[in-house]
Amino acid sequence: MNSGSGLRNLALVGALGMLAGIGLIFFWVPTEEFQGVVQRIFYIHVPAAWVSYLAFAVVLVASIAFLRRGSGRWDDVARSSAEVGVVFCTINLVTGMLWGRPVWGTYWTWDPRLTSMFVLFLIYVGYLVFRSMATDQTRGARIAAVIGIVGFVDVPIVHFSVTWWRTLHPARTVINPEGSPQLPAEMLITLIFMVAVFTLLYAVLITMRVRLAVLEARLAELGV
Amino acid sequence: MDNLGFLGIAFGFGWIAITIYLFTLIQRIRSIEKRLDDSSVGHGRQSQGGTEGQETPNS
Numbered sequence: 001m002n003s004g005s006g007l008r009n010l011a012l013v014g015a016l017g018m019l020a021g022i023g024l025i026f027f028w029v030p031t032e033e034f035q036g037v038v039q040r041i042f043y044i045h046v047p048a049a050w051v052s053y054l055a056f057a058v059v060l061v062a063s064i065a066f067l068r069r070g071s072g073r074w075d076d077v078a079r080s081s082a083e084v085g086v087v088f089c090t091i092n093l094v095t096g097m098l099w100g101r102p103v104w105g106t107y108w109t110w111d112p113r114l115t116s117m118f119v120l121f122l123i124y125v126g127y128l129v130f131r132s133m134a135t136d137q138t139r140g141a142r143i144a145a146v147i148g149i150v151g152f153v154d155v156p157i158v159h160f161s162v163t164w165w166r167t168l169h170p171a172r173t174v175i176n177p178e179g180s181p182q183l184p185a186e187m188l189i190t191l192i193f194m195v196a197v198f199t200l201l202y203a204v205l206i207t208m209r210v211r212l213a214v215l216e217a218r219l220a221e222l223g224v
Numbered sequence: 225m226d227n228l229g230f231l232g233i234a235f236g237f238g239w240i241a242i243t244i245y246l247f248t249l250i251q252r253i254r255s256i257e258k259r260l261d262d263s264s265v266g267h268g269r270q271s272q273g274g275t276e277g278q279e280t281p282n283s
Contacts, residue, residue: 037227038228095234219260
C-alpha cells in the first residue's frame with residue numbers, strides 16, 4: 001500500500017466516522033435537560049478544541065526540533081500544523097458563539113476561557129501571517145519557531161482558565177479535578193468518538209498540508 | 225432563531241469549514257503536481273531538442 005492510497009483510506013475512514021458521529025449525535029445521545037438540542041454543539045465544539053490543542057502541541061515539538069536540527073522538514077510540519085490548528089480553533093470559537101447566544105443570551109463575553117482561546121487563535125494567525133510575510137525565509141522560519149514555542153504557553157491557560165478564574169464557561173467535565181468524567185455514558189461515548197474522528201481528520205489534513213509544503217518547496221527550487 | 229437553527233448553523237459551519245479546507249488542499253496539491261509534471265516534460269523536450277541540435281552540425 002503506497003502513501004497515496006493509505007491517505008485515501010484514512011480520509012474515507014474519517015468521512016465514515018463523521019457520518020457515524022452525526023448518527024450518534026442526532027439519533028442516539030439523549031437531549032440535555034436544561035439546554036435542549038443546542039447542547040449537541042458540544043460534540044463538535046470540544047473535539048475542535050482538542051484538535052487545536054493537539055495541533056499547537058505539534059507546532060511546539062516541531063519548532064523545537066527545527067531549532068535544534070535545522071531541518072526544513074520540521075519547519076514544514078510546524079507551519080502545516082499551525083494552519084490546521086487555526087482551522088479547528090476557528091470552528092471551536094464559532095460553534096461556541098453559536099451555543100452562547102441561546103444559552104447565555106450573548107454571542108460573546110470577555111470571559112477568561114473565551115478570551116484566552118481567542119488569544120490562542122490570534123497567536124497562531126499571527127504566526128501564519130508572519131510566515132507569509134517574511135522576506136528572508138530562513139530567518140523567518142527561526143523566528144516563527146520561537147513564536148510557536150512561546151505561543152503554546154497559552155494552551156494550559158485556556159484549559160485551566162475555568163478552574164483558575166471565576167467564569168461563565170462550563171467547568172471541565174471530562175479531564176477534571178474529580179478524576180472521573182462528569183457525564184452520562186452516552187454523552188461520554190459520543191464525545192470520545194467525535195474526538196477520535198476529529199483526530200483522524202487532523203491526521204489527514206496535516207499529512208496533506210505537509211505534502212503541499214514539500215511540493216511548494218520543490219516548485220520554488222525549480223523556479224517553475 | 226430557535227435552538228435548532230443555532231445547532232444547524234454550528235454543524236453546517238464546522239462541516240463546511242473542514243470540507244472547504246480539505247478541497248482547497250487537494251486542489252493546490254493537484255495544481256502544483258501538474259506544474260511539476262509539465263515542467264519535467266518541458267525539460268525532457270528541451271534536452272531532446274538540444275541533443276538533436278548538436279547532432280545536426282556533425283552530420
